[in-house]
Amino acid sequence: MATTWFVRLGLGDQVAVLADPAAPLSPGLVAAVWSATEPVVVPLRPGDETSTAYRLDPAIVIMLTRRRDRLQHWWSELQPDQQARLLEHRHDWLPESYRHILADAEGVLTQSTCPETGATRLRGSPLTRVFLEWQARRAAAAP
Structure with a gap:
């Protein structure tokens, strides 16, 4: 895309x-x-x-719908604590331990070394980050 x-x-x-x-x-x-x-x-x-x-x-609608649906399936397979951690850190870096989780979404877009700790940190794809923001807004709007 x-x-x-x-x-x-x-x-x-x-x-x-x-x-x-x-x-x-x-x-x-x-x-x-x-x-x-x-x-x-x-x-x-x-x-x-x-x-x-x-x-x-229409081609873009089909492509976005497919990618969104794939992300929704990925999301539904996660444990609640994993979902919470992803939502909590949707605007910043995730620890290396989340590599396999991001890989199942749309992959790891960026990898960096934290200057303070030397630990590897990750960010998901832009669409994954938008999806996480959507999930956070849906959760906040839920009664």
């Missing part, structure tokens, strides 16, 4: 797109992705060239 347009979005927009890739896009979101060099949006009603309502291209 060419994600140049996706990583340029703010975190809230990324979460909204991942949560429902087939949803109509807000005008602000259309403007944010319109200048992408790859075809990203199409009119909400195909063939309506005067439409001001847009959605993601």
Whole structure:
């Protein structure tokens, strides 16, 4: 997936797109992705060239839905304490012991050595981090 347009979005927009890739896009979101060099949006009603309502291209919807569903399956297989730790550290580094967990999601994007301790630390892929943010927001909104 060419994600140049996706990583340029703010975190809230990324979460909204991942949560429902087939949803109509807000005008602000259309403007944010319109200048992408790859075809990203199409009119909400195909063939309506005067439409001001847009959605993601169907191929992108399918790809994002598949990746989101794969991440949801991965998430459902985790233990509650693993989920809690991932949510707690969704904006920062995870310890080396989480390598196998991240690998089952979408892999480890970045690995670094902590200057204070010398320990290896990890970050997941951008889409995994957006997925974790989505899960955190869903948990916070739950009664």
